[in-house]
Amino acid sequence: MRRNHTMPFGAQVEKDGVRFALWAPTATDVTLVLDGADHAVPDTGEGWRVVTVQGVANGARYGYRIDGDLVVPDPASRFQPDDVSGLSEVVDPRAFDWTDAAWTGRPWEETVLYELHVGTATPDGTYAALEAKLEELRDLGVTAIELLPLADFKGTRNWGYDGVLPYAPDGAYGRPGDLKRLIDRAHSLGLMVFLDAVYNHFGPAGNYLNAYAKTFFTERHQTPWGAGINFDGETSGRTVRDFFIENSLYWLEEYHFDGLRFDAVHAILDDSEKHFIGELAETVRARLPGRHIHLVLENEANQAKWLEREADGRPIQHTAQWADDLHHCWHVLLTGEEAGYYESFADKPVAHLARCLAEGFAYQGEPFPTLDNHPRGEPSSHLPPSAFVTFLQNHDQVGNRALGERLSALSDPAKLALARAGLLLSPQIPMLWMGEEWSASTPFLFFVDFAPDEELNKAVREGRRREFKSFAAFADDTSVIPDPTEAKTFTDSRLDWSEAERAPHRGVWADTRNLLQIRHQTVVPLTRTAYRGAQASLPRPDAVDCTWRYESGWLRFVANFGDAPLETPRGGGQIVWCNGADVVTGETIELPSWTGIFLTGVN
Structure with a gap:
């Protein structure tokens, strides 16, 4: 079985050669640099530069020379062997032979998610090493793994949210074929594979779009990362929207992912009549009708409108949203913490929990204290529990703590056991954070690698310390906060799977497995109706x-x-x-x- 997603962007292997296509509306001159030789790239109108070159081998290196000077990678590169600023590599996706032709996915109600970061989920931090753990996860009762973003980022270590080349899985974890082999193996074991996709911003290093496509961004919309992506521009919006819609289809078709989790969609600013995330979901549903495709949102705005159902219960657009409110209720109950956004749940955490369990959102239009009492959320009681992905921990809630502590380091084990059952036996879709199944002792810390750009490394390091200086525990000394730019911070975050075989971790693993067995035997049959x-x-x-x-x-x-x-x-x-x-x-x-x-x- 061979798979190939045909798209207007990037390097496309065709019968008569390789077609190279770049959208460069603000460049005066564009030249294709291919294996050391320059090739003219005709202007085909509306900012497009397209040329087909014969005799190009799979693995050829290429880039684009902009206005006679800067050589940039392809923004739709399928692979970057030399990081984000190096040349792109021609990849023929049909070179990989899939064995999962019969796989169409699994119903959403059967989903038990396991969120992980490829680089720290195993000591080796590769797709191949993760592949070796899939049987253990299946035997635990997990039915889907969810990978933190893979879009190529600067350096060798990053959470993935600083990606700048959305079509290129980062080379730190292996080659494209290694990722496909991981997914193929997962499907053979009955496991779905999800990918976290970031469409609200690009990382701070290695994004060259402004050199030839300035209109990809707009000052009309401001985000926490600067000028917003131009999803609604009069002349550029269509191409920008297509760039990300094609990206979703690319992961779902060419890599055969079963679902996507869209990061912080509240930061995707779009004044179009049809919002980008609505068009994205409609397009995916129309293109892939014969598969179980699951689209999940992270959305601080708690907008129920994206989660509506057909009369038969099928999602119209998006399948579910991360249930942050439910997490916050459990966290306050387990730890007593009331700082930051936990303040909005600390007044009556059990009442908030009850509403979340029955209705999804704790705040459905009421004033939200953390937002200066501005209203937050929409009514959600009509939605089924399966419209919400629930969790006690995730990469954000652990990694955004100064010391990266897991919940097991902050709460009483007996209390955590009750919360674990509440998570895994309630009818919402549960998600575990890697290592949670045995209460791993390793932290998950914030880490980056922007070397040799020491100025950017310094800015991240100092910004991290400023962020926590207002916390009483670090007011007098922020030096105890791990340096996110040091390699040790990354290696300290790697899981030690041998812990699961030792007390007390072995007991937690056994409890998790038992709860998931009960879920599959008792809860899932109910939720299928x-x-x-x-x-x-x-x-x-x-x-x-x-x-x-x-x-x-x-x-x-x-x-x-x-x-x-x-x-x-x-x-x-x-x-x-x-x-x-x-x-x-x-x-x-x-x-x-x-x-x-x-x-x-x-x-």
Whole structure:
């Protein structure tokens, strides 16, 4: 099985040679530099420069000379063997022979996500090393891995959110064929593979678009990273939109990814009649109707409109959104932290949790304290739980802490065990952060590599320390904050998989596996049927009682977060999980402090 995504951008291997196409609307002269020789590139109108060259071998190196001086890589390069400023490589995607021709994905309701950073998920930090871990993840009960962004970034270590060449998987982890081999192997094991895609900005090093396509950006929109991407420009918007829509299709078709997670879509500023993320979803749905394709948003604005369903429950546009609100509720309950955005959940964390469990968003248009009481969110109670991806940890919530501590280093193990069950047995789509399944002791720190640009390294280093100087723990000494530019910060973040075989980590791994077995046996069969709504109540201000109803039955979660025991009516049903030796069930449920129970029954 050979796969190739045909697109108007980049180097396309065709029958009569390789077609090179560059959109360079603000360049006066463009020359193709191919294996050391220059080739004229005709102007074909509307900013496009296109030429087909015969006799070009797979692996040839090329770039574009702009206005007789600067040589830049192809913005749609399929691979950069010499990093973001080097020449691009011609890649014939049909050279890879896939074995997963019958694979069409898995239904969304079966999804258990495992988010990971390729460079730190294994000691070697490569696609090949990760491939060797896939069977372990399958046996744990994971059904999908989600890779942090792969778009080529400056240097050899980065989270991936500083990518500047969206079509080129970074060479720090291997070659394109190695990534395809990872995905092919995952599919053979029944695992889906998701990719985090960043369409709201480019990284600070290695982006050459301003040298020949200044209108790719616009000062009309300002983002945390500077001028916004010009999705709605009168003359440039169509090409800019196509550049990213084609990128999504490229990953889904040529690499056979099963889904994409779109980073911070609230920072994609677009005044068009149809917003870019709406057009993107509609295009993907129309192009790939025969596959299970899952599109997930990160959206601080909590806009339910992107998550609407057809009458039969299928997503109209996007499949789900990361449920940050639910994370914040659990984090406040487990740690007692109230700084930053946690302040907006610290006043009544159990009540917020109850609303999130039953309705998705905690804030659905109410004033949000962290935003100076500006309204945040849209009504979401009509959406099914599967419209939300839930988590106790992720790369942001761990890595954006000064010391990169995991939740297991901040909370009581017994309390964390209750939260783990609440995550993995509730009907939302759960996501684990790499190593969470055994409470890994390794931190996940913020790291970059902008060498030899020491000025940029210095700016990142000092900015990181300024960011945390307002925190009491670092007010007098920020030197304890790991230097993000040092290689040690990166290597300290690598997982030690052998921990999972030792106490106490072995017990956490066994608990995670048991919970996922219960999920697949009991929860997923319910969620495959039509959703009928949910209701949550507070038996006491420190306890939650939530019931989700489906066509084939119901699921109920009762948890006591207070110090005093909780007694509440049982109301029937079969117990599928409870914690604590002192939990008593009969006609009533008696829950000691920080214990919970899941029950299920037929309607």
